[in-house]
Amino acid sequence: MNLSETKAFLVGKGFSESVDAAVILGSGLGGFTTMVENGISVPYQEIPGFPEVTVAGHGGELIQGMVGDKRVLVYSGRFHHYEGHPLERTVIPVRVASEFNAKSLVVSNAAGSINTRFSVGDLMLIDDFMRFGFKSSTGNEMASTRYSNNNEIKLAHKVGLDLGIQLRQGTYMFVKGPVYETSAEIRAFRYLGADAVGMSTVPELLEAQKLGLKSLGITLITNMSTGVSKQKLEHGEIKEVADSRKEDFGRLVAEILQRM
Ligand code: HPA
Numbered sequence: 001m002n003l004s005e006t007k008a009f010l011v012g013k014g015f016s017e018s019v020d021a022a023v024i025l026g027s028g029l030g031g032f033t034t035m036v037e038n039g040i041s042v043p044y045q046e047i048p049g050f051p052e053v054t055v056a057g058h059g060g061e062l063i064q065g066m067v068g069d070k071r072v073l074v075y076s077g078r079f080h081h082y083e084g085h086p087l088e089r090t091v092i093p094v095r096v097a098s099e100f101n102a103k104s105l106v107v108s109n110a111a112g113s114i115n116t117r118f119s120v121g122d123l124m125l126i127d128d129f130m131r132f133g134f135k136s137s138t139g140n141e142m143a144s145t146r147y148s149n150n151n152e153i154k155l156a157h158k159v160g161l162d163l164g165i166q167l168r169q170g171t172y173m174f175v176k177g178p179v180y181e182t183s184a185e186i187r188a189f190r191y192l193g194a195d196a197v198g199m200s201t202v203p204e205l206l207e208a209q210k211l212g213l214k215s216l217g218i219t220l221i222t223n224m225s226t227g228v229s230k231q232k233l234e235h236g237e238i239k240e241v242a243d244s245r246k247e248d249f250g251r252l253v254a255e256i257l258q259r260m
Contacts, residue, residue: 003099006049014040020070021257022097024204026109028242030076035250039065051079051089068258073097082178082199091207104214104260106253110238111198112225114190121245124168125153126217129202130194131174152216159255165248170195174202183227197225214260
């Protein structure tokens with residue numbers, strides 16, 4: 001597939017040829033789009049070369065506009081592997097961002113906390129991840145992966161301090177889903193050193209690294225994972241928690257974009 005055609009289509013819709021950064025918004029975090037000024041929005045299903053939108057994917061739109069002084073592509077809605085998209089196609093938004101010369105990428109997600117010291121509503125910077133049972137999405141199957149974003153983590157902590165937003169840092173466990181984990185799986189993941197568990201983000205971060213973009217993954221803890229708390233997991237919780245943190249999340253990401 002030729003991404004220059006995708007770009008040409010979007011430029012025809014009024015997008016500028018070049019952006020500074022891109023943001024991929026996770027479940028419930030679509031409210032960030034209100035931070036975008038002078039935005040032009042195109043529904044995913046109209047964009048040539050994009051994966052087909054599935055029912056589970058609830059549509060989605062790509063917006064180009066200004067956040068502060070930066071021109072950004074904002075992806076509201078993402079393509080999950082569990083919806084049936086091959087891993088290589090879940091990273092098309094990152095490849096399109098690179099086609100628009102984006103130099104940095106912020107990827108967000110909702111996840112369950114494995115770490116018992118974290119609480120619902122916490123924001124966690126992803127400093128490393130695990131992805132058992134997955135093949136690579138980057139094409140080079142034998143290459144070892146060393147994901148590194150130390151500078152971006154440091155920068156994000158500084159922004160958190162400046163804005164008075166508490167940030168956690170930890171390791172993200174990437175699972176295929178779409179079912180939630182068993183208690184035994186969560187105990188095992190904790191034993192292995194994971195802090196949060198979710199079904200996205202890792203392919204996008206790896207693709208960004210491969211394409212030479214700076215990258216930062218931000219997790220919103222929307223629930224304690226299975227067995228950590230007595231409460232049964234409900235999908236509705238995610239939206240509620242995300243709504244309660246949307247202001248801090250928006251301020252945080254907007255300021256990170258200015259400094260990244
Ligand atoms: N597990 C996996 N994915 C998730 C969770 C969870 O507990 N919460 C939000 N996404």
